[in-house]
Amino acid sequence: MIDALLSDAELRAAVDDVHPSGDDPETIARIAWSVLAEPGDGVAGTLIGELGAAEALRFVFGEPRTLVPPGRESRTLAEGISRWSARADPRSVRRAVTDARDVSARLIVPGDPEWPMALDDLGAHTPVLLWVRGRPSLLRRGPRVAIVGARAASAYGEMVAAELAGDLAASGAVIVSGGAYGIDGAAHRAALAVDGATVAFLAGGVDRAYPQGHQQLLRRIADTGAVVSEVPCGVAPTKWRFLSRNRLIAALGQATVVVEAGWRSGSLNTAGHAASLGRPLGAVPGPVTSAASAGCHRLLREYDARCVTNTAEVRELWESLSPDGETAENVIDAEQVRLLDAIGTRSGVPLVEIARRAGLAPDRVRALLGVLELEGIVEQTAAGWKKKPTRGRRG
């Protein structure tokens, strides 16, 4: 499949319009993966992490297909292949790019200067790419705070969301949310009202305004902020895609604040992602008589969320972190993870290519590889660096 795509002149020209790397096989392969796999497909993520996107595509669709090892992994992989095969149509890949180009969306992939390293904390669930309408640079600017909550918000909740988002945006924070009615909308609007920066993650394609009633709001966000999605243009939001989208909000935010949430609100899913990523989590309390606050109180009780009642208290959530929003330890971990994601066990990868894939400076890559070599995790071959095979590693 990848070879057919790479020889598709129309596709390569279109990619050139949405991404500076143009016809790089990795970029085209990632676009293909975003068409083939649902958001957060961990099997695809693992495969791409191990082999690189293009090589993973060849592995899956190449003839003769590389032998799949027996056992549990093979079944998971076989299921993945049958899942992905159902969507293996070069026209879909071409359409994903041309539709994006038509709405002036930009593509960013891991390794790009605009790629938000924060998302790499998602490991195998890191998105394969992001489509962005607006300013991709906002995704790396800090501090970034996710302000999310119930669609069925109360006037109280929308007021608090607006106050927090407005104050924080006015002081330079990027407000991250999901573009939904209720709390999300109030947060985005308040950020725009103070000429602040705001990012909306959509569950569907960035060419679709969802919800419809937020068509104008999303256009305004795209004008000065960023409207982002990991799914191709034309793709409709589904329940699964909403849940998957939530992990991106939680991962991009250096802190997540839930303003209002029902007992089973989707915002608790975002909060759960934030907590499992080790991101500080805040919850705004409300009247115990308000169903719209029940989820927030649940977060205080069950998720050990911090009670936040004003902007200063929200700011405290991330102020324990270093200026760029990650502790020094996390930066090292993330860099190692990204470096290891950039190389495989099969064939050696040259240092400059590792640097490009991982989005790290070549000097930094050299230093990290030195450490990893001493630890027996990587080894140098004639072709470049590769991971040392370890017991239990997947083929």
Add this chain to the structure above:
Amino acid sequence: MIDALLSDAELRAAVDDVHPSGDDPETIARIAWSVLAEPGDGVAGTLIGELGAAEALRFVFGEPRTLVPPGRESRTLAEGISRWSARADPRSVRRAVTDARDVSARLIVPGDPEWPMALDDLGAHTPVLLWVRGRPSLLRRGPRVAIVGARAASAYGEMVAAELAGDLAASGAVIVSGGAYGIDGAAHRAALAVDGATVAFLAGGVDRAYPQGHQQLLRRIADTGAVVSEVPCGVAPTKWRFLSRNRLIAALGQATVVVEAGWRSGSLNTAGHAASLGRPLGAVPGPVTSAASAGCHRLLREYDARCVTNTAEVRELWESLSPDGETAENVIDAEQVRLLDAIGTRSGVPLVEIARRAGLAPDRVRALLGVLELEGIVEQTAAGWKKKPTRGRRG
């Protein structure tokens, strides 16, 4: 002073009317101490704990006065003596008893069957006695939950307080509070409304309705519950006595719930006592826009209070504890503390007298003394048991 009091026939007759032990020197000495010392006077508490109430009185007012050891303790003690001397008037002691008798108040002292062992956790700040109008037995009945909060409560706060107190009282819990306007009053009233049990701790004498507007409410509480104070009848509530009273609410409650509290509310003082006593502490959240909830949110943020939004969640606060509301470990600790409080380093105390003072069964005292003797903490003399002097122990 104690000898003058013991030979006062009118006093002894009056004590007989308020307490079964009648003319027991310890009981009369405790009444004297309650007149001499302000609530929570730790110096008096330590002295009484070391020597017993009557012996402590003799030590302080006897002629010739036992020599005070040099150093810091002596100054603390000298200051205490000058403080207590200012109030050393046998007529005040007599009035404390006759005034209490006139309003049918009952006296309870440590060792009485009704004495709430929970208060012994206050150590040197354990009250020397309690005056009770109503049913002293309620003080030992469990579960007991303290429901407190702002006088300047909102309609929301009073509603929540009433709902929690009503539900809990209906299911058999004793509602402990401070008899004040606002949250306290709402909690007491709700308990009465379901024919439940409720205890009001006053900062002034039990013969005085404070606040005046709660005269009828306090009368109703005394009818079926208990109105309690550690200060003599006739004594007015002061700022200090309010703060001291709060420790009794916190200590008697097996859990404390703050329903509404301003940023500097006295309820935070009660909450602080509960936390330092290791009692579970709950706070009811409210709108972040409500000043009456600011203190509760502070408790959630700074005191690690548990967010409670309904009766079941309040009940969870103490359900981790054993049926009588104290963990087995706490019971042992408290018994040891009380036993050690009942003996001094100076002269031996017979086992039966220790049992009486500590409010423990003689068999239990024998067992505990055996353990403490093995640990080198107590020793047996001809006169009875005494603490072994240790480096740094006060004279």
